[in-house]
Amino acid sequence: MIVNEQEEKIIEWTRLKFGLAHYDLGRSSYSRRVTLFNETVYQFCMEWFPKEASIVEEDLNPEGTAVIAIDLSTNQVESAIFVGGETYAKAGIVFQQRDVESIIKWIEAETNLIYGRQFQLDSHKGGKYVFKECYKGIDISPPGYIELKLNSDGELVFYSVYGQFPTEEVVKEEEYTLTVKQVKKTAQAQIRLIHDPSFKDEKIYPTYALEEIYITNDLSKTIPFEGFTDRGGRIELEELLVWSEPLQNHFTQSELVLIEDISAKQAFTNEPSADIEPINESEGTAYIDVVKTFLRQVYPAYSGEWLLTSFNRDTGYIHANLKGSKSHSFIFQRKLKVIIDPHSLEVITYIDNQLLSDQFKTYDSPEEVVLSKEEAYEKIKEFIELKPCYVYDDDTQKYILGAMIDSSYGVDAHTGEVFLLADRE
Structure with a gap:
């Protein structure tokens, strides 16, 4: 797998952020989508495999695999999914406090979005938190969502951001x-x-x-x-x-x-x-x-x-x-x-x-x-x-x-x- 300097920076940043010392980067690729504003947004997608696991089939990922996508326009995490809800990450993203306020603060720091202005709580049950896109508390259409799941130890096993989350310039x-x-x-x-x-x-x-x-x-x-x-x-x-x-x-x-x-x-x-x-x-x-x-x-x-x-x-x-x-x-x-x-x-x-x-x-x-x-x-x-x-x-x-x-x-x-x-x- 050929890695250029820009890719290498993203890979190492991801390894540290998610505590992937016990993982190897198995596959990587690029994807893109077209936004509501007809703009092209690219993602760098990585599949990290636990060192103990072996790839059984090309299109299947073993439990614990970390599938992570970085939005190249913002350099922010667009999604992070640990397959099967299992994680072997060490010193990764762990929430000692699992109340909604702590989750909100983490999302604000992660996305630069403001709670109540660009996103608000939609549902919370157990370790699953779903936030929906808004503008100053009013719903947005088409809707966007931020979803986050924690395991019983407070470790992040699912995170996804989807939507436009508009600023006042386009409202x-x-x-x-x-x-x-x-x-x-x-x-x-x-x-x-x-x-x-x-x-x-x-x-x-x-x-x-x-x-x-x-x-x-x-x-x-x-x-x-x-x-x-x-x-x-x-x-x-x-x-x-x-x-x-x-x-x-x-x-x-x-x-x-x-x-x-x-x-x-x-x-x-x-x-x-x-x-x-x-x-x-x-x-x-x-x-x-x-x-x-x-x-x-x-x-x-x-x-x-x-x-x-x-x-x-x-x-x-x-x-x-x-x-x-x-x-x-x-x-x-x-x-x-x-x-x-x-x-x-x-x-x-x-x-x-x-x-x-x-x-x-x-x-x-x-x-x-x-x-x-x-x-x-x-x-x-x-x-x-x-x-x-x-x-x-x-x-x-x-x-x-x-x-x-x-x-x-x-x-x-x-x-x-x-x-x-x-x-x-």
């Missing part, structure tokens, strides 16, 4: 003023009739429920609840895919390589990931042709039944995202992801959620819908909640104050009964 501060009465029209528009399967009863129920959505504090815009996935270069589409002739040639899937081969030079020069590159019009046209050719091979009888909704870059591939074109109220909508090699313009593989829908074919059919959407809203309106949060806004690239409109309750569209949605899972 548009306001005084929260929203009320449920103000968002009445938006809430009414979010009532959906869904056919919801109950695993417990093995039956499909016709249910009215509120589809979550974010609304800004000034009521000027809404932001979809699922608007934060697939951060890389992305284009939105609304392309109905139609063809007249199927293709007879057989489609063969290829291996999907999800681990990028990243060099030290790329990492330490912070080379921008190719995933942040926009997808231009000519590329989009070419990818549409690739998807259509694939569908003619694999779904020849489905002409006009797939809607192409977006393309995005992910780990060097192009992901084409499709959904069924026919509207229906079943909670699990038909979805298809087609993964394309942008260089060869060949489909590598695909993911179809058909199996998810098929498992409910034996369930009892839903009863007749008796209630109207308006009647359902009247029954559920007293259970509608506003959950204040700072929401990331793609248009301004800032976190803006708003709230999630949500409800934990649904209405049976046949009987009119109001019930807790969790009770029907």
Whole structure:
């Protein structure tokens, strides 16, 4: 394993910090991710093996292995996991005091974050502590978390930091003023009739429920609840895919390589990931042709039944995202992801959620819908909640104050009964 000077400094710092005198560095590699702000962040990842242990299989780590990732943009620990909750570290990270206040002080020193301003306690049970991202005590969306686990001796066996934890430069501060009465029209528009399967009863129920959505504090815009996935270069589409002739040639899937081969030079020069590159019009046209050719091979009888909704870059591939074109109220909508090699313009593989829908074919059919959407809203309106949060806004690239409109309750569209949605899972 070739180690350069920068790597050597990180390795020795990690060895001392985590007390890894009884460990050998077995493997190391680089990884990267694209943030909400379309920035590339690199990590140096190390797998430390206890001296007594042997590597049985290449992809398996023995108990006690320390898997540690360092964020190269901050030189801070992004994650530290001792496999199986076992540690052979000596003079590593040990907490004599295991109260929440002591854990908070350690996290503040480790991350340079301020408790109550950028993170707050979410849960604490035994030796497990979970903190969630916030801004001055108000939740952040999409959320971030800091998780920490100690063994019975107070030794650190798990630590992970995930999220943006924004500073005031990227937050548009306001005084929260929203009320449920103000968002009445938006809430009414979010009532959906869904056919919801109950695993417990093995039956499909016709249910009215509120589809979550974010609304800004000034009521000027809404932001979809699922608007934060697939951060890389992305284009939105609304392309109905139609063809007249199927293709007879057989489609063969290829291996999907999800681990990028990243060099030290790329990492330490912070080379921008190719995933942040926009997808231009000519590329989009070419990818549409690739998807259509694939569908003619694999779904020849489905002409006009797939809607192409977006393309995005992910780990060097192009992901084409499709959904069924026919509207229906079943909670699990038909979805298809087609993964394309942008260089060869060949489909590598695909993911179809058909199996998810098929498992409910034996369930009892839903009863007749008796209630109207308006009647359902009247029954559920007293259970509608506003959950204040700072929401990331793609248009301004800032976190803006708003709230999630949500409800934990649904209405049976046949009987009119109001019930807790969790009770029907």
